[in-house]
Amino acid sequence: MIGSWYLLVPVLLPILSGLAVCFLKPFEDTKARNRFTLCVLVLNVLAVLPVLFAKDMTLTLFTLSDTLPVFLHTDTAGKIFAAVMCFVWAAAGAYSFEYMAHEENQRRYYTFYLVTLGVLMALCFSGSIVTFYMFYEAMTLLTVPLVMHTMTKEAVAAGIKYLIYSVVGASLVLLGVFLLSPYVTTFSFAAGGVLDMEKVAGHESYVLTVAFLMLIGFGAKAGMFPLHGWLPTAHPAAPSPASAVLSGVITKAGVLGTLRLLYSFIGADFLRGTWVQTAIMSLTLFTVFMGSLLALREGVLKKRLAWSSVSQVSYILFGLSTLHPLGFAGALLHVIAHSLIKDTLFMSAGAIIEKTGKTKVSELDGIGKQMPVVMWCFTIASIGLVGIPPCLGFISKWYLAQGALSMTGVAPFFSYLAPAVLLVSALLTAAYLLPISIHGFFTGKDANGQVRVFSKCEPTYVMLIPLVLLTALMVLLGIFPQGLTNLFTTLAGTLM
Numbered sequence: 001m002i003g004s005w006y007l008l009v010p011v012l013l014p015i016l017s018g019l020a021v022c023f024l025k026p027f028e029d030t031k032a033r034n035r036f037t038l039c040v041l042v043l044n045v046l047a048v049l050p051v052l053f054a055k056d057m058t059l060t061l062f063t064l065s066d067t068l069p070v071f072l073h074t075d076t077a078g079k080i081f082a083a084v085m086c087f088v089w090a091a092a093g094a095y096s097f098e099y100m101a102h103e104e105n106q107r108r109y110y111t112f113y114l115v116t117l118g119v120l121m122a123l124c125f126s127g128s129i130v131t132f133y134m135f136y137e138a139m140t141l142l143t144v145p146l147v148m149h150t151m152t153k154e155a156v157a158a159g160i161k162y163l164i165y166s167v168v169g170a171s172l173v174l175l176g177v178f179l180l181s182p183y184v185t186t187f188s189f190a191a192g193g194v195l196d197m198e199k200v201a202g203h204e205s206y207v208l209t210v211a212f213l214m215l216i217g218f219g220a221k222a223g224m225f226p227l228h229g230w231l232p233t234a235h236p237a238a239p240s241p242a243s244a245v246l247s248g249v250i251t252k253a254g255v256l257g258t259l260r261l262l263y264s265f266i267g268a269d270f271l272r273g274t275w276v277q278t279a280i281m282s283l284t285l286f287t288v289f290m291g292s293l294l295a296l297r298e299g300v301l302k303k304r305l306a307w308s309s310v311s312q313v314s315y316i317l318f319g320l321s322t323l324h325p326l327g328f329a330g331a332l333l334h335v336i337a338h339s340l341i342k343d344t345l346f347m348s349a350g351a352i353i354e355k356t357g358k359t360k361v362s363e364l365d366g367i368g369k370q371m372p373v374v375m376w377c378f379t380i381a382s383i384g385l386v387g388i389p390p391c392l393g394f395i396s397k398w399y400l401a402q403g404a405l406s407m408t409g410v411a412p413f414f415s416y417l418a419p420a421v422l423l424v425s426a427l428l429t430a431a432y433l434l435p436i437s438i439h440g441f442f443t444g445k446d447a448n449g450q451v452r453v454f455s456k457c458e459p460t461y462v463m464l465i466p467l468v469l470l471t472a473l474m475v476l477l478g479i480f481p482q483g484l485t486n487l488f489t490t491l492a493g494t495l496m
Contacts, residue, residue: 002050004059007072010047010086010121014040018114021107030106034097037110041090044117048086051125052079058127068187070134073127075189076491077264080332081256082124085249088339088470089117092248095347095466096241098459099354103239109149113242116142123253128188129177129265133170136253140166140221143250146242147234158230158237165230169220173257176214183207189260191495193267200270211266212276218261221254223310224317225287232294235306240350243302247309248343252335255316259331263495268323273409280321281414285421287314292428299360301349304432305342311425312338312385318418319400325492327403332488333396333481340474341381341393345433347467348378355457361436368440371458375440377471382433384474387426392478397422399485 017040020027027033051057051074060071093113100106119138126132140163148159177187183203184194200207220227231251235243262268271277291311298304316338319331351374352367353359368375384391387398404418458464477484 002054002057004057006050006054007057007059007074007125010044010051010082011072011118011125013047013118014044014114014121015118018111018116018118021114022111027107030101033107033110037114038094038097040114041093041117044121045086045090048082048121052083061131064130068130069128070131071127072122072125072131073189074125076487076494077256077259078124078126080487080491081252081335082121084336084339085120085124085252086117088248088343089120089245091466091470092241092244092343092347095244095350095463096239098462099241099350100239103149105149105151108145109239109242112142112145116146120249120253124256126189128186129260130187132189132257132260133174133177136173136221136257137170139250139253140170143246147238147246149239149242150237152237155237158234162230162234165220165227169217169227169254172213172217172220176210176217179210180207184265189264191264193263193265193270195267195270207266208271208274208276211261211271212279214261215258215276215280218254218257219283219317222251222258222313222317223254223287223291224314225283225290228287228291228310231310232298232303232306235309235346236300236302240302240346240353243306244343244346244350247306247346248339251309251313252339255313255320255331255335258317258320262320262323263328268496272323277321277323278410278414281318281410281418284314284318284321285418287311288318288425289421292425292432296428296432298432299362301352301359301361301364301436302346304361305345305349308345308385308429308432309338309342311429312342315397315400315422315425318422319403322403322407322418323409323496324403324407325489325496326399326406328492328495329485329488330396330399330401330403332491333392333399333484336477336484337384337392337396337474340470340477341384341391344377344381344467344470344474345385347463347470348374348381351459351463351467354463355459364436365439366443368437369443370456372456373458373464374467375437377467378440379434379437380471380475382429382437384478385433386430390475390478392474392481395478395481395485397426 058073063069123135144159148155185196223231295307316331316334319327384393387393401419
C-alpha cells in the first residue's frame with residue numbers, strides 16, 4: 001500500500017533530474033548525461049507502475065482559495081495516459097542519444113525533455129480543470145524549446161507558430177472555465193460531469209456554446225481543424241526524437257483534455273444529441289479526410305507524417321465525440337496504437353535522415369536495402385496505421401467504426417458517413433505510406449539493365465532497440481487486445 005505522497009515521485013523525479021542536467025557540472029559530459037537520462041526515464045516508468053495498480057489516490061498541492069484546491073488524483077483514464085506517455089517518452093529518449101550525438105545544445109534539449117515528462121505526469125494525474133489547465137500551459141511552454149532546438153530560421157518560426165496556436169487554444173479553455181463557473185457544482189473532475197442542472201436550466205444554449213469553444217481549444221493541441229496549422233510546421237522543424245513525442249505524446253494532451261471535458265466536466269448525457277456533438281463530429285471527420293489528402297500530396301517525409309498525425313489524432317477525437325462506449329473504447333485503443341505507430345514512423349524517418357541525409361519521399365528508392373531493420377519497422381507501423389490485422393490499429397479502427405454505427409441521438413446519416421470517411425482515410429493512408437516501402441525494397445534495375453546495389457548504413461542498436469520494441473508491442477497488443485478492450489469498455493460505462 002502506497003501513500004498519496006507517492007504521486008509526487010513520477011512528477012518530481014524527471015523535473016529535478018532535468019534541473020540537475022542543466023546546472024550540475026558532471027552532466028557537461030555527453031556519456032554521463034546520456035546514462036543519467038536513460039536511468040531517469042527507466043526509473044520513471046517503474047515509478048508509474050505502482051500507481052497503475054494502486055487504488056485511486058488524492059494529493060493536494062496547494063489551495064488557490066477555499067473552493068479552488070490544486071490537487072492530483074488518480075483514476076483509470078489518467079493512469080492509462082500516464083502509462084502510455086511515460087513509456088513512449090522513454091523509448092524516444094533512448095533513441096535520441098544517437099540521433100542527437102552531433103547536435104549542439106544537447107544539455108538544453110535533455111533538460112527540457114526531462115522536465116516536460118514530469119509535467120506530463122502531473123497533467124495525467126490532475127484532479128480538476130484548474131489543475132489540468134496549469135500543467136497544460138506549463139507543458140506548452142516547456143515543449144517550445146524542443147521545437148526550436150536547432151535555432152534555424154525555420155525552427156524558430158515553427159516554435160513561434162506552435163506557441164501562438166497553443167496559447168489561443170488554451171485561452172479558449174480558460175475562458176470557458178470562467179464562463180461556466182456559475183453553472184458547476186465543483187471544478188473537480190467527476191464521472192458524468194459536474195454541471196448543476198438546476199442552474200443550467202434555461203441557459204442550455206449558453207453552456208453548449210461555451211463547451212464548444214473549450215472543445216475547439218483542446219482540439220488545437222490535438223491538431224483538429226481549424227487550429228491544426230502548427231502541427232505540419234513544427235514536426236519537420238524539430239529534431240526527429242522531438243517530432244516523435246510531439247506526435248505520439250503531446251497531441252494526446254489535447255485528447256486527454258477533450259476526454260476530461262466531455263465525460264468528467266460537462267458530461268456525456270448533457271451533450272448527446274446536441275448541435276455541439278454534431279459540430280465536433282463534423283470537424284473531426286473533416287480533419288481526418290483533409291489530413292490524409294494533404295499527406296498524400298506532400299513530398300517531404302516528415303511533413304507527410306505530420307499531416308498524417310493531423311488525420312489520425314482526429315480519429316481519436318471522433319471516437320470520443322460519439323459519446324458511445326464502443327466509440328470511446330476505439331478512441332483509447334487508438335491513443336495507444338497511434339502513440340506506438342507514429343513514434344515508430346518518425347523515429348524511422350529520423351534514422352533515415354541521420355544516416356543518409358535524405359528528407360524527400362522521392363529520394364528513398366532502395367532505402368530498404370540500405371536500412372532493412374529500420375524499413376521493416378516503418379513498413380509494419382505503416383500497415384498498422386492503415387488498419388490491417390494483426391496490428392493494434394485494426395482493432396482501434398474496428399471499434400471506432402462500430403461506435404459510429406451504434407450512435408444514438410445524432411442524425412442517422414452520420415452513422416454511415418463516419419465509417420465511409422474512416423475507410424477512405426485508410427485507403428489514403430495506404431496510398432501515402434505503403435509506396436515508400438515498396439520502392440524502398442523493390443528498386444528494379446538501373447539504366448544499363450543491371451540490378452542496383454546499395455551499401456548498408458543501418459543505425460546502431462541505440463536507435464534500433466526502441467524501434468523494434470515499439471513495433472513489436474504494437475503487433476503484440478493487436479494480437480492480444482482483449483485486456484485493453486475490456487478495460488476501456490468498463491471505463492466507458494463508468495464515465496457515461
